[in-house]
Amino acid sequence: MKHFYTIALLLGNLMNVLAQQTETNHLKKAIEEKLSTVEGDFALAFKDLQTGKTLFIHEHESFHAASTMKTPVMIEVFKQAKAGKFKLSDSIVVKNEFKSIVDGSLFSLDISDDSADDMYKKIGQKMTIYDLTYQMIIVSSNLATNVLIDLVGAKNANASMRILGANDIQVLRGVEDNKAFKLGMNNTVTAYDLMLIFEKLAQKKVVSKKASEQMIDILFDQKFNETIPGKLPKDVKVAHKTGSITGVQNDSGIVYLPDGRKYVLVVLSRKLKNEKQGIEVLAEVSRMIYDSLQH
Structure with a gap:
């Protein structure tokens, strides 16, 4: 009788796994059909942090990072602060002169290409390392990013990604x-x-419990909320970092549901003919993921 119960339990578990797999396959197919309505290439990675359930589309393909690389830079800032290289409350002068990784020649950022143009009023003034990091994430300031990369080093940020197991992220430059x-x-x-x-x-x-909490708090204050949070209910909170350049709309973050559950979602794109349509379809995909967890 004992063996019968064991077999019945194993069969029950197997049926559950197969049912979940079928459900995931249906969701993946629906998402792929949705993405096919927009001209461009896409990648997606989803993980339910309660069940471990995942859904992947072209998850190992390399895409232009755009501003999603600013999360690794933030991690490196907090890592070096914890190591005692500086305090987050330390101030540094905001400059607009940086060295190319190609030959060391100097270049400056163009205010018209930066989403955070208020930062340019700070050139020549001092800002705390924390405030620069905050501006880099919440309004995606390119100027703050380059100042911080000069401080912590792109190679160090890259090495820290490897330690975290992220073997294919490439942080090369500002x-x-x-x-x-x-x-x-x-x-x-x-x-x-x-x-x-x-x-x-x-x-x-990441770095420490306290540092992780501080970084998540910064990511919660993200000002560009059209993609992953775009079509989600208002009581769903998202700690995330976007990235966009011509033909590219990316978003990556942690989604917190009101009942305490959370999941990670990353959506990447390239070769978008219509970026507005790209944002719209990725927001719809984000909603499809959310809806799949509501039953």
Whole structure:
């Protein structure tokens, strides 16, 4: 009789796994059909942090990072602060002169290409490292990003990604290094790797519990909310970082449901003919993921 119950339990578990797999396959197919309505290439990585359930589309393909690389830079800032290299409350002068990784020649950022133009009023003044990090994330300031990359080093941020298990994220340089851009020396990400680092952040395992909580608080204040949060109910909170350049709309973060559950979602795109349509379809996909967890 005991063996009968064991077999029945195993069969029950197997049936549950198969039912979940079928459900995931249906959702994946529906998402792929939705994405096919817009011209462009897409990648997606989803992980339910309660059940471990995942859904992947082209998760290991490299995409232009755009501003999603600013999350690795933030992690490196907090890591070096914890190591005692500086305090987050320390101030540094905001400058607009940076060295190309190609030949060391100087370049400056163009205010018209930056979403955070208020930062340019700060040139020549001092800002705390924390405030620069905050501006880098919530309004995606390119100027703050380059000042911080000069401080912590792109190579160090890249090495920290490897320690976290993100083997394919490439943090090579600051923003608007046009010589590097022309040579194809770009920051790149995969949906899978961004999922990994946001999962570790959600688990408060990045740098320290306190640092993880501080970084999540910054990500909660994100001002660009059209994509992952775009079509979600107002009581759903998202700690996330977007990224956009011509033909590219990315978003990556942790979604917190009112009942305490949370999941990680990363959506990447490239070769978008119509960026507005790209944002719209990715917001709809985000809603499809959310809806799938409501029963």
